[in-house]
Amino acid sequence: MTPLLIRGGRLVDPAAALDSLCDVRLRDGVVVEVGPALAAARGEEVLSAAGALVAPGFIDMHVHLRSPGFPEKETIATGTEAAVRGGFTAVACMPNTRPALDDPAVLRALAEEIARHARCRVYPVAAITRGREGAVACDFPALAASGAVAFSDDGDTVRAERVMREAAGLARDLAQPFIAHCEPEESIVARDLAIAGEARKAWHIAHVSTRGALDRLRAARARGVPVTCEVTPHHLTFTRALAAELGAAAAVHPPLRDEDDRQALVHAVRDGTIDAFASDHAPHTAPEKLGSGGPPAPGFSGLEVAVGAYAAAVPDLPVMRFVRLLSTDPARILGIRGGSLQPGDPADVTIFAERAWTVDPANFASKGKCTPFSGRTLPRKVIATIVGGVIAYRAPEWAA
Numbered sequence: 001m002t003p004l005l006i007r008g009g010r011l012v013d014p015a016a017a018l019d020s021l022c023d024v025r026l027r028d029g030v031v032v033e034v035g036p037a038l039a040a041a042r043g044e045e046v047l048s049a050a051g052a053l054v055a056p057g058f059i060d061m062h063v064h065l066r067s068p069g070f071p072e073k074e075t076i077a078t079g080t081e082a083a084v085r086g087g088f089t090a091v092a093c094m095p096n097t098r099p100a101l102d103d104p105a106v107l108r109a110l111a112e113e114i115a116r117h118a119r120c121r122v123y124p125v126a127a128i129t130r131g132r133e134g135a136v137a138c139d140f141p142a143l144a145a146s147g148a149v150a151f152s153d154d155g156d157t158v159r160a161e162r163v164m165r166e167a168a169g170l171a172r173d174l175a176q177p178f179i180a181h182c183e184p185e186e187s188i189v190a191r192d193l194a195i196a197g198e199a200r201k202a203w204h205i206a207h208v209s210t211r212g213a214l215d216r217l218r219a220a221r222a223r224g225v226p227v228t229c230e231v232t233p234h235h236l237t238f239t240r241a242l243a244a245e246l247g248a249a250a251a252v253h254p255p256l257r258d259e260d261d262r263q264a265l266v267h268a269v270r271d272g273t274i275d276a277f278a279s280d281h282a283p284h285t286a287p288e289k290l291g292s293g294g295p296p297a298p299g300f301s302g303l304e305v306a307v308g309a310y311a312a313a314v315p316d317l318p319v320m321r322f323v324r325l326l327s328t329d330p331a332r333i334l335g336i337r338g339g340s341l342q343p344g345d346p347a348d349v350t351i352f353a354e355r356a357w358t359v360d361p362a363n364f365a366s367k368g369k370c371t372p373f374s375g376r377t378l379p380r381k382v383i384a385t386i387v388g389g390v391i392a393y394r395a396p397e398w399a400a
C-alpha cells in the first residue's frame with residue numbers, strides 16, 4: 001500500500017474541533033500525522049487537495065445493498081462503487097434482503113461477499129424479527145457477535161407493540177441501537193419512544209419526515225430518552241407536489257410530505273435535532289419503479305447524489321456540522337470507528353469541493369437509476385474517497 005500525503009486542503013475534523021489548512025499523512029491504513037505544510041517523504045504519493053475540503057470519511061448509516069437476493073436491483077460491488085463515488089467510505093446495509101439478515105449464518109455469508117467485492121466498509125444491520133415478519137424477536141446477542149451494528153426491520157414497521165417491547169428488553173444490554181422504521185409515522189414514533197424510555201435502549205428513528213415526529217422526538221429527548229434520528233436528502237428537498245409531476249417514480253417510504261414538514265426538517269438540521277444525514281439508498285429496476293405488474297417500488301438511489309443534495313437543501317449549514325452529520329455522528333450512533341482524522345484513526349477520508357455539477361443518473365454506478373434529483377445542479381461535489389489509505393475514487397477532473 002503506497003503511503004499518501006493529502007496536501008493543501010482545508011481539514012474539517014469535528015472530533016478534534018479542527019478547521020484549518022492542514023495536510024494529512026496516511027500510512028498502513030491509518031492516519032499518522034496531521035499538520036500544516038508537511039513535507040513529502042520518500043515513496044509517498046502526494047494528493048493535492050488545494051481548493052478542496054478534507055474530512056473524515058463519510059458514513060451512510062442507511063442504505064439498501066440488496067444482497068443477498070436481489071442482484072437485479074444492486075450488488076455489493078455496484079452499491080459500494082456508488083458509495084465511494086458519492087464520497088462514502090462506509091455504509092450500513094439494511095436487512096430487507098432474501099433471506100433477511102436475521103441469522104448469524106446469513107451474516108457470515110454476507111461478510112464473505114463483502115470481503116470479496118466491497119469497495120468501502122460495509123456494516124450490516126440485522127433484523128429485529130425473524131424473517132422481518134414482525135412476530136418473533138431475533139437472537140440479538142448472536143447477531144451482535146456476528147457483526148451486526150444495529151437492529152432494524154427497516155422497510156417495514158414492527159406493528160405489534162408487545163413484540164417491540166419484548167425485543168427491546170432482549171436487546172437492552174447490547175450496545176447496538178434499534179433503528180426504527182415508523183409508519184404511520186407519528187403514532188409509531190410515540191410508541192417507540194415510550195418503549196425506548198422504559199427499556200433505556202438506544203433508539204434511532206430512521207428517515208424522519210414530519211413536523212409532528214420531530215416534536216415528539218424533542219419532547220422525548222427532554223425526558224432523557226436515548227434517541228437519535230436521521231433525515232434523507234429527498235425529504236429535505238421535495239414535497240408531495242413531486243408525485244404529481246413524476247407519478248410512480250416519486251414513490252418512497254415514508255412518502256414525500258407537505259412544505260410545512262419539509263421546512264420543519266430543514267430547521268431541525270439547523271437546530272441540531274437531526275443527528276445524521278442518511279440517504280436511504282433504495283435502488284430498484286426501472287420496471288419495478290414504474291409499477292409494471294404491481295404498485296411502484298418505493299425509494300431512490302441516493303448514494304451518488306447525497307453530498308450535493310444535502311448542501312443544496314441546507315445551504316447555510318456550517319461545514320463543520322455538515323461533516324459531523326455525515327461522519328462523526330453516524331460513527332458514534334453505530335459505535336463504529338471513523339468520524340475523526342487524528343493520528344491512529346482509520347485512513348478513511350472524503351475530499352470534496354464547492355463545485356457545481358449536474359445529476360445524470362445514466363452515469364450512476366448504482367444499478368438503480370431513479371432519483372428525483374435527476375437534472376438538478378448541486379453545489380458540492382466529491383473529489384476523492386480514500387478507504388483504509390487507498391484511493392477508492394477520484395473525480396476524473398481531479399486525477400491529474
Ligand code: DOR
Nearest residue numbers: 064155252253282298299
Ligand atoms: O422507500 C423505501 N424503500 N423505504 C424503505 O423503507 C425501504 C426501501 C426499500 O428497501 O426499497
